[in-house]
Amino acid sequence: LGEEQMLPRPDIFDFEGISMIHYFTDNWEKVQSFQARPDDILIATYPKAGTTWVSYILDLLYFGQHSPERQTSLPIYERVPFLELTNPFLPSGTELADKLTTSPRLIKTHLPVQLVPKSFWEQNCRIVYVARNAKDNLVSYFHFDRMNMGQPEAGDWNSYVEKFMDGKIVFGPWYDHVNGWWEKKQRYSNLLYLFFEDLVEDTGRELERICSFLGLSTAVEEKERIREGVQFDTMKKNPMTNYSTVPVMDFKISPFMRKGRVGDWKNHFTVAQNEMFEEHYRRKMRNSTLAFRTEL
Numbered sequence: 039l040g041e042e043q044m045l046p047r048p049d050i051f052d053f054e055g056i057s058m059i060h061y062f063t064d065n066w067e068k069v070q071s072f073q074a075r076p077d078d079i080l081i082a083t084y085p086k087a088g089t090t091w092v093s094y095i096l097d098l099l100y101f102g103q104h105s106p107e108r109q110t111s112l113p114i115y116e117r118v119p120f121l122e123l124t125n126p127f128l129p130s131g132t133e134l135a136d137k138l139t140t141s142p143r144l145i146k147t148h149l150p151v152q153l154v155p156k157s158f159w160e161q162n163c164r165i166v167y168v169a170r171n172a173k174d175n176l177v178s179y180f181h182f183d184r185m186n187m188g189q190p191e192a193g194d195w196n197s198y199v200e201k202f203m204d205g206k207i208v209f210g211p212w213y214d215h216v217n218g219w220w221e222k223k224q225r226y227s228n229l230l231y232l233f234f235e236d237l238v239e240d241t242g243r244e245l246e247r248i249c250s251f252l253g254l255s256t257a258v259e260e261k262e263r264i265r266e267g268v269q270f271d272t273m274k275k276n277p278m279t280n281y282s283t284v285p286v287m288d289f290k291i292s293p294f295m296r297k298g299r300v301g302d303w304k305n306h307f308t309v310a311q312n313e314m315f316e317e318h319y320r321r322k323m324r325n326s327t328l329a330f331r332t333e334l
């Protein structure tokens with residue numbers, strides 16, 4: 039048996055009002071008391087919204103030119119620690135973050151806005167949030183839960199759609215997550231709210247927005263190099279960004295870098311399912327000013 043087959047699937051339980059698994063709550067005290075530094079940059083997302091993509095973009099912007107070795111030897115999940123994660127294969131996210139010697143520290147989180155450690159707000163840290171339309175986010179999460187033994191069993195497609203609508207998947211309801219962070223953005227100016235669909239449509243344009251938010255005056259040629267380096271096919275081939283080094287993921291079931299497209303939901307939802315989902319979506323998002331694109 040491979041390591042991934044020996045790991046039992048974790049149970050899902052309610053934690054601070056959201057669905058969680060122990061890998062993200064075991065280290066809770068250290069997560070809540072985490073000491074952010076003023077130049078830390080937090081990359082916040084609902085799972086499967088483009089976390090790795092934006093993490094890699096920021097890593098290249100800050101460290102791409104200075105540490106070629108980092109680019110060939112350190113996988114993205116060690117460069118950008120996952121704050122709330124504890125697992126049997128890696129030091130915890132807080133330990134990895136505390137050990138980082140480079141600055142700024144890039145730190146990833148999937149926490150809903152109300153659970154983010156208060157020190158990030160006290161230090162007025164810059165935050166890059168990425169959101170992805172619900173249907174593609176759901177599809178991507180479904181395949182991720184199928185292949186990742188560190189996640190609860192996905193079950194069949196129909197039941198997964200129900201679980202997503204009920205928010206009974208890890209990190210809770212997508213609806214509250216994207217809206218909570220969107221509301222925060224209206225009050226907290228150091229937050230850049232990006233959309234996966236915009237990144238797919240025009241990565242260069244979004245790269246400009248990111249640079250301007252971060253106050254970076256990266257050279258034109260360097261930006262062009264980054265834009266090429268973060269294309270889906272390039273990242274899929276790169277062992278430092280494609281998660282092929284993670285033992286709990288079974289790429290025979292589904293690769294981490296799966297499709298990277300907008301609109302793959304059309305290959306999954308039946309017509310009836312789509313109608314039901316959209317009806318529920320309209321109710322959940324009735325009071326929201328957020329608008330997503332489900333196709334380009």
Ligand code: A3P
Pocket residue numbers: 083084085086087088089090091174177178179181238268269270271273294295296297298299302
């Ligand atoms: P799909 O499953 O739809 O392919 P996260 O990093 O938050 O876990 O998100 C993973 C999703 O982002 C996957 O979506 C993955 O393929 C997609 N992704 C990662 N890098 C990408 C890139 N450079 N271009 C387009 N999509 C990318």
